[in-house]
Amino acid sequence: MKSLQRGQLKIANIIQDNGVLKGRGNIGRDIKRDKYLYLLLLPGIICLFIFRYIPMYGVVIAFKEYNIFAGIANSPWVGFLQFERLFRNPEFSRILRNTILISAYKLLWGFPAPIILALLLNELKNQRFKKFTQTVLYLPHFISWVIFAGIIVAFLNPTTGVINDIISYFGGRKIDFLANKRMFRSILVITDLYKGVGWGTIVYLAAISNIDPTLYEAAIVDGANRFRQMWHITLPSIRSVVVILLILSLGNILNAGFEQIFLLYNPLVYEVADIIDTFVYRRGLVESNYSLGAAAGLFKNVVALILIWSANHIVKSFGEDGLW
Amino acid sequence: MKKWLTFLLILFLMIINVVGCESTRENSNASSSNGDTSGEEVAKDQPLKITMTLMGGPKTESSWVEKELEKELNVDFNFIMLPGWEEVKTKINLLMSDPDQMPDVLWWWNDMYKEFQQWVAAGLIVDMMPYLKKHGVNYLKYYGSDVLFYSYQDGKIYRLPGDVAEPSCMTTIIRKDWLDNLGLNIPTTLEEYINVLRAFTYNDPDRNGKDDTYGFSGQAREWRSFAPFLYPFKADPGNFVVTEDGTVKHGSVLPQVKQALKVIQDCYKEGLIDPTILTSNDFNEIFVNGKFGSAYRWILYFNPSNNQMRSFKANNPNGEYIYIEPIKGPDGFSTDEPEDPAGWCYVSITKAAENPEEVFKVLDRLMSPEIFKLQAFGRENEHYRIVDGMMESLVSPEESTSLGLGLLTWISSRKDEANIINTPEVIELFKRREQTSQPMREIRVWFKERTRPKWAEYGADLETLRDEIFYGIITGELPIDEFDRYVEEFYARGGREVEEEANEFYQRQLKEQKEFMEIYKNELMRINN
Numbered sequence: 001m002k003s004l005q006r007g008q009l010k011i012a013n014i015i016q017d018n019g020v021l022k023g024r025g026n027i028g029r030d031i032k033r034d035k036y037l038y039l040l041l042l043p044g045i046i047c048l049f050i051f052r053y054i055p056m057y058g059v060v061i062a063f064k065e066y067n068i069f070a071g072i073a074n075s076p077w078v079g080f081l082q083f084e085r086l087f088r089n090p091e092f093s094r095i096l097r098n099t100i101l102i103s104a105y106k107l108l109w110g111f112p113a114p115i116i117l118a119l120l121l122n123e124l125k126n127q128r129f130k131k132f133t134q135t136v137l138y139l140p141h142f143i144s145w146v147i148f149a150g151i152i153v154a155f156l157n158p159t160t161g162v163i164n165d166i167i168s169y170f171g172g173r174k175i176d177f178l179a180n181k182r183m184f185r186s187i188l189v190i191t192d193l194y195k196g197v198g199w200g201t202i203v204y205l206a207a208i209s210n211i212d213p214t215l216y217e218a219a220i221v222d223g224a225n226r227f228r229q230m231w232h233i234t235l236p237s238i239r240s241v242v243v244i245l246l247i248l249s250l251g252n253i254l255n256a257g258f259e260q261i262f263l264l265y266n267p268l269v270y271e272v273a274d275i276i277d278t279f280v281y282r283r284g285l286v287e288s289n290y291s292l293g294a295a296a297g298l299f300k301n302v303v304a305l306i307l308i309w310s311a312n313h314i315v316k317s318f319g320e321d322g323l324w
Numbered sequence: 325m326k327k328w329l330t331f332l333l334i335l336f337l338m339i340i341n342v343v344g345c346e347s348t349r350e351n352s353n354a355s356s357s358n359g360d361t362s363g364e365e366v367a368k369d370q371p372l373k374i375t376m377t378l379m380g381g382p383k384t385e386s387s388w389v390e391k392e393l394e395k396e397l398n399v400d401f402n403f404i405m406l407p408g409w410e411e412v413k414t415k416i417n418l419l420m421s422d423p424d425q426m427p428d429v430l431w432w433w434n435d436m437y438k439e440f441q442q443w444v445a446a447g448l449i450v451d452m453m454p455y456l457k458k459h460g461v462n463y464l465k466y467y468g469s470d471v472l473f474y475s476y477q478d479g480k481i482y483r484l485p486g487d488v489a490e491p492s493c494m495t496t497i498i499r500k501d502w503l504d505n506l507g508l509n510i511p512t513t514l515e516e517y518i519n520v521l522r523a524f525t526y527n528d529p530d531r532n533g534k535d536d537t538y539g540f541s542g543q544a545r546e547w548r549s550f551a552p553f554l555y556p557f558k559a560d561p562g563n564f565v566v567t568e569d570g571t572v573k574h575g576s577v578l579p580q581v582k583q584a585l586k587v588i589q590d591c592y593k594e595g596l597i598d599p600t601i602l603t604s605n606d607f608n609e610i611f612v613n614g615k616f617g618s619a620y621r622w623i624l625y626f627n628p629s630n631n632q633m634r635s636f637k638a639n640n641p642n643g644e645y646i647y648i649e650p651i652k653g654p655d656g657f658s659t660d661e662p663e664d665p666a667g668w669c670y671v672s673i674t675k676a677a678e679n680p681e682e683v684f685k686v687l688d689r690l691m692s693p694e695i696f697k698l699q700a701f702g703r704e705n706e707h708y709r710i711v712d713g714m715m716e717s718l719v720s721p722e723e724s725t726s727l728g729l730g731l732l733t734w735i736s737s738r739k740d741e742a743n744i745i746n747t748p749e750v751i752e753l754f755k756r757r758e759q760t761s762q763p764m765r766e767i768r769v770w771f772k773e774r775t776r777p778k779w780a781e782y783g784a785d786l787e788t789l790r791d792e793i794f795y796g797i798i799t800g801e802l803p804i805d806e807f808d809r810y811v812e813e814f815y816a817r818g819g820r821e822v823e824e825e826a827n828e829f830y831q832r833q834l835k836e837q838k839e840f841m842e843i844y845k846n847e848l849m850r851i852n853n
Contacts, residue, residue, distance in 0.1 A: 067442070070442075085781075089785065090785075090817065091785065091788075153603075153604050153605075157600060158599045158600065159536070159538075159598070159599075159600075159615075160613075176599045176603070178603045178604065179599065179602060179603050179799065264604070266544075266545065266602060266603045266604060266795075267545075267602070267788070267791035267792045267794075267795040267796075268602055268603065268792075268795050268796065268799060268801075270788065270791075270792050271792070274788075282784045282787075282788060283784045283785075289780075
């Protein structure tokens, strides 16, 4: 039974590839055959080129002392000074550690959550309830962090907050959550999850809906219960999507969520919550230091590039489809 | 049928796009034509064209206020309404970098000080000193020498204040009804004050049977919120201060800060202080809820028209706040919070102005009490009336916006008797606070030069260090002796260079002040003869 399922899976995967076997045919013939498709793609590519690739030369301000009036060309060249300012700072190890830890926690909890939620949503029989639940789950994604942070602060208020009301109702002592170093990172992870999990299910639900129902029928005939169906059909079918999104998330690991942290943190939790971006922000306030921001951004992007490249390489060496 | 429909829709969308572009081109044509009238003498009856950027106020286009001002001053205003705080810096930079778009009068603020110096260096800003000497009647009458000093730069005046806070605008406030309920006297010393806070927290002052009150609260993350604890000790952790021997030090390293922090730490441990003052809060909300007994906040609360006070009274009909004299420390020292004598925002005349002298005359007239009242409040008996010395508005907030009342907020603003929105009692309180804040005013240093390299390099990190350690001490997580470690760290992490630089700049500033006072007495004040 297992080999039959795996065979079916292989066929299903090939069908999903649209039947075009890779590596055959030259590019000229491809373009000629699909010329309207490429034409459709052209404005997007031009836009991408003009607004994303050409401005990349601006990254050079990371090596200068950028003076907004002198412009990029006339600002003095300082080499690696901005990077030294960043790395030599006594707090740098702390902010790097916080950035990586917070991102890692968010990845650990926040990556499987949409998948599990998507699987659960997929199991719903009542279509109306399913649509309703999905809509409700998407909503927090659209609320800006500014508003959401206001709600969180109100909820966690040490005297009047709802959470503390519940705690004191059960006889506990009220907790000042946002001032608590041990709890702060957890609060970040939980609220970020709450905000993003619904939106994250979209891609997975789309992938799940692409699975050939005959696979399920064959499995049911073979006596598989819901859990086994999930384990043997659904999960393997969305494996490529999961892998791609995982690689992309790894690239994001030095972006621990500036807006959220900036709105919720305070000096009492700097030790656990200060990340690269909040540090650069505070430095920038004193002096409109665009160069420092650019240097930090460049550093993060270089690390992200290395991580994505390595992850992609590893994934491909396991036989999976990578990002490229 | 469907094909025609889609074709029409596309055509419609394209037309909208093109029309949108047309109108922006028209706007830029209009503003460039303002700057293009080259070398013409403005005839006496031809209205003077002035392009001005506006940031405060209702930003109403073609308002009644605009038309009235144009009539009064014989001017044709072209107001450029600046966008919200997120985009305004970019917008101003754009306007200043394009000679066709540069306004005649530019509004800008402290955050753009660096850019301002660049404009000056590039020759884009007009020196107003000669005009101030000849025509600056209202400016010189209203702004004293200590305010104007901050506009003075190497013998020139490139900017004038657009909005300067009253010399002191904050006071200690306390719940009078709670004091009466508990039979307590108004506290004058720190010990009395803490006892009152204790009673406020634990003796159910609002008589509702619930333990839901705090003695003390304040706006989160501001050191001045702790003024009633800090100032009795002459402690000023947020600013540079001049010590007894004349040297400038950062207020946070002085020993009296340790004393003050110990007091705050003890009060926090006892539960007298609202913990959100260290994390994050919306003080307006806290004020309206009325669950705390005392704080350090605005004098303006005591205007009957003040929105926060009105909401508070609606929520707490029996509640009553009063203002009290600053709390005295163990040495009998007390002070209120002095405001930065420099404005926080300014107006400058740019190279784009064809006739800067005439433009300056208009700006000066805008500062006069009559024009200020007209622009800010409208006409007496038409938009407001004075009853028993207090101003009563006759228009709704929506009407007030569409009329454009307050249009030139932050361009020309007065906080004296012309600001009739204040009651006589509040005006008295402002005057009293100006006196009671003098002790702190004498030792605090406000630097004229906002970009100081060492402070730019180390300042942000030193402030982070200070806040982390001081807040930790207050919550009790760190012992009070961590303060000594803070002082060591402060000097190790660049504090030494920062203080050296501060002293340098301070000495330079003192010299400049002497220079300016000469010009002020001998040339500027001649205007009143």
